[in-house]
Amino acid sequence: MRLFRRHPATLFLLSSAVVLSLTAGCATTQASNSAQAPTTPLPAPNPALSGTITIGAVLPLTGANATVGTDQKRGIELAVAKINAGNGVLGQKLAVAVEDSQGQTTATIDAARKLVAVSKVPVVIGEYASGNTIPMQQFLQQSSVVGINVGSSSIELRGTGAKQFSTIGLDDKAGQFSANALYDKGFRKVAMLAPNNAYGSGIARSVTDAFTGKGGQVVASELYTEGQPNYRQELARLANADPDVYVVTTYGRDGATINAEMFELAMTSKPVFDIYLSQDVPDSDVKAVEGRTGMDVKSSVGGSEYATYYRQTYGEGFMTSFSGFAYDAVFLAALAIEKAGAPDAGKVAAAVPDVAVSYQGVTGPLAVGPDGQRLAQPYTLGTVRDGRIEFP
Amino acid sequence: MITQQPPELIADALVRGSTIALLAMGLTLVYATMRFANVAHLEFATVGAYATISLSGVFIVPVAGIIGAVVAVALGAAVYELVFRRLLVMGEMPAMIGSLAVSIVVQAVIQLAYGSRPRNVPHELEQVSTVLGADMTPSQVQLVAVSVSALVLTGALLRWTPLGRKVRAVAANAELARVSGVGERRVVATVWAIAGGLAAISGIELALESSATPALGFNLLLPVFSAAIVGGLGSVLGAVIASYGVALLEAIVLALDFDGSAIPVSYRPAIGFAFLILALIFRPRGLLGAKVRIV
C-alpha cells in the first residue's frame, strides 16, 4: 500500500515475481504439451481436388468435457485428411467447420445456428452430452439440416427427427454388454460410480436395469458431481455397501482423482470394472489402475489401422473412446453427400441409411435402423497391465 | 442411523473444515477492519495454488509453497492499491461488486494462462494410514496440521501481540482507533497480508491434497461466506467455529442412512446453505456477531 509508494522497488520486485511464476506456468503447459512421442503430419490433400464442401460440427472444446471434445475433433481431422488425400467429395475438398459448444446447451444451439445460418452447412456433427445433443438435433430438424450424433447415448435421441442420426450406440447396448460381462464373471453384487450428467445417469440406469434383469443386485449407485477436488465421500459409500465388484465410468481429471483415491482407500483390493476403459485409464497413475478390467468400443483395439493412424498423428494412444465415432460420422456424411450428388440436406438424409449399410466404420458396422440409430455396436473386454490396456 | 464412526466423521470435518476456516478467518478479519466483503478473497487461494504448482518445477514443494503464498499476497496488495481502495471510498456495495468483477478477471486470467484442465504437483500415490481411528492420507494429515497451526498462530497474534491489539481496536471502532493514534493504514496492510497469506495456504494445501482448477477458490465462495456470516461477520473465533461446525454437520448429514438410501453426496453444499439461510432467519447477527441491523 503506502509501502509501494515509498519503495517502488518492492512493487517492481513483487510484480516480477508474479509475472515470472505465471509465465513459468505457461511454459510448463507448453512443455507438457510437447513432451510426447514424435508425430507424423496428416496426409497432404489431393491436388486434383478443387472447391470445398463444408459441413459443420459442434463439440465441447471447453468446459467439463473438453477432453472428449478435443478427441472428437481429432477424429474429424483424421477423417478429413484421409478423405481429401483420396478422392474428396464430389471432386471437391471436404472441410469441417468446428464450433465450440463450451459444454453449455445455449452455446450449443447458438453454435448450430451460426453454422446453419452463416456457413450454410447441410450436415452438423455433434455433440457429446445428451443434454446438448437432443435440443441441437431438434433445432436441426426444424431447420431441415442433417444431424449426426457422435457422443450422446440417451435413448431420447430416437425421437429427434427423420434427418437425425447417430454413429454411437445408445445406452441400452453398452449397459447390456457390461451387465452380461459382469454376470458371466460371477459377480452378483455391484457398486456403481458414474458422473452426474446425462451420460453418467444414462449409463448407470442401463447397467442397473440390465444387471438386475439378469438376477444381480446393485447394492450402491453413486453419481458424482464433476470437477470436485476429491470424491472420498462417494467412494466411502460404495465401499460400505460391500459389493463383489466396483463398476466405474469416469474420464479426465476426475477419473484420475477417483482412481487415485480408490487406490489410497485400498478399494482396489476388490475387482474394479471400467466402462469405456480407454477414456478412464490414460490420465491415471499406473499403480492405481493395475489389473483393472473393463469394456470398450472396438475401435480402441490396439493394432487396428485407425489406432495406428491416430497414434502416428498425435504421438499418443486414444485420449478417449470417442474419436472413432466422429471419424465415422465424417465418412458417413461424405459418402452420403457423394451418393446424394449434392450437399442438399434432404437428399443427404435419404442417402445416409443406404451408405451406412455398406460402410464399415472404425467403430464397427454402422448400419442404422428406421429411427436413425445405430443397430449394432461391437464392444470388447480388456485388462490394464502396466498402464496399458490389453485387449484379447 | 449413521453409517460412519465418530473418528471418521471428525476426520472428514477436520479436513474440510480446515480449508474453510483458513479462508473464513481471513475474510472476516478483512471485513472487521475494512468493512469490505471481498468476494475475490477466494482468489488468493487459487493464485497461491497455481503459483506453487508452477514453482514446484523449480523449487522443492515447501519452498515453492512459501513463495507461492508470497506471490498471492503481493498480487492482492497490488489489486487493493489499484482497485479496492478506490471502490471502498464509494461504499461497501460498489466494493463488493468490484471484488466480484476482480474474482471473475483473476479466474479468467488463470484459465488463459494455464488452461481449464486441472493441474497438480506430481506426487507418488499415497496410502491411508489410521490416525486416531480414522483413515487419512499423509496429505490430509499435513493439511490439517498446517491449517490448525496457522489458525492458532494467527489467533495468538491477534490476542497477545501489540499488533493484534491494534487490529482489534480498528475492528471495534475504526474512527476511534484512528483518533487514538493507532496506525490504521499499517493495520489494514497487515490484516490484508495475513488474510491473503492464510487464504493462499488454504489453496496450496488443497491443491497438494487433490488438484487445482481455475475455480478452486470460487467453488468455496458460498461455504466460506456462510461460515463467516454464521459465525458473525467480524468475529474471527466465530468464523473458525462455524467453519468446523458446518463441516461436521455436512459429514454427519451425509453419513445418515435412511433404510438403504442416503442423501446424494452432490447435496453437500446444500447443507451449508440451509444452515446459512436458517441462521439468518432466526439469528441474523450470527453466533458471535456484534453488528446488528436496525430497521
Add this chain to the structure above:
Amino acid sequence: MFDYFAWIAILVCCYAMIAISLTIQSGGGGMINLGQVAFVGIGGYSVAIFSRAGLGVWAGLLAGAVIAAGAGYLLGRLGRTLGGVYWAITTLAVAELLRLIISNTDTVTGGMQGLGDVAPLWGELHGTANTLARLVMALAFLAVVVLAAVHLDRSQLGRWLRIIRENEPLAAALGIDVVSAKSRVLALSGAAAALAGGFHASDISFVGPDQLLPFQTFLALTMVVIGGLGRITGAVVGAVIVEAIYDGTRFFRDFLDLASDQIAALRILLVGVIMLGFLLLRPKGIIVDHPRRVRV
C-alpha cells in the same frame, strides 16, 4: 443471416428483461441480488413442465411468473432487513440451492439432463415467418417489462424504494414499511425474470440446470453496472453491449489463434474487465444523468 441476427436480438431481449428485473431491485431498493438466475429458472422450468404436460406454453409462462413473484415476495419477507453482503450471499445461496435440487431430481425436472422438447411459441409457422414472429414476441415481452418498470419508477412505491436505497433508517423513520416495499419490488422483479426465462426455454426448446449457474447472474449484473444501477434504459443498453461482446467473441476464433479454452477465458475476462472498468470510471452508468423533474 437474418436468422442469426434475429436469434441474437431475441437473446438480447431476454437478457434485457433480466437486467431490468435486476436493476429495479438494486436501483430501487439498494439490494444486490446475486441469485437472480433462480427466478429465471423458475420461469424456464415452469414453461417446460407445463408444455410437456400438455398444458401449453402460455399457461406455463403465467404459472412461472406467478410462482416467481410469490417466491420473490416470500424472499423479501424472510429476508426482512437483510442488506448488503448478507442479502447478496443469501440470494446466491438460495439460487445455488435451487440449482442443486433441480440437478438432482431426475423425475420432475429431468435432473442434469434437463427438459427438452418444449413446444415453441409459434410452432405453426416456419422459416422466416417463424423467426419474425418470435422476434416480435420477444420485443413485445420486453416492452411489457419496460413499461412495468417505468410505471414502478414513477409510482409511490418507486419513490419509497429510492428513499430506502439512499437512507434506509430515514425511510423507516418516515413511516415507510421497508419490508413490504422490498417484498413488492422483489415480486415484480421475479415475475419479469421468470417471463424472460420462460420465453427463452420455449425459444430453444430446452431448459437445463446449466442455465442456472451463478455466472448468468453476473452477466446480468454487468449489464446493470454498465447501464447504471436503477436505470431502465441503461439496463437495455447494457444488455446490447454485453451480448454483442459475449457473442462477438465467438468470431474471435476466426482471427485469433488461441486454444478454445483460452477464447472462453477471454470472453469471461472481457466481461469482468468491463464490469470493473465501469465501476471505477463511470459508476453512474453509461447514460448521462438527467436531474429528475419534481412535480410540485
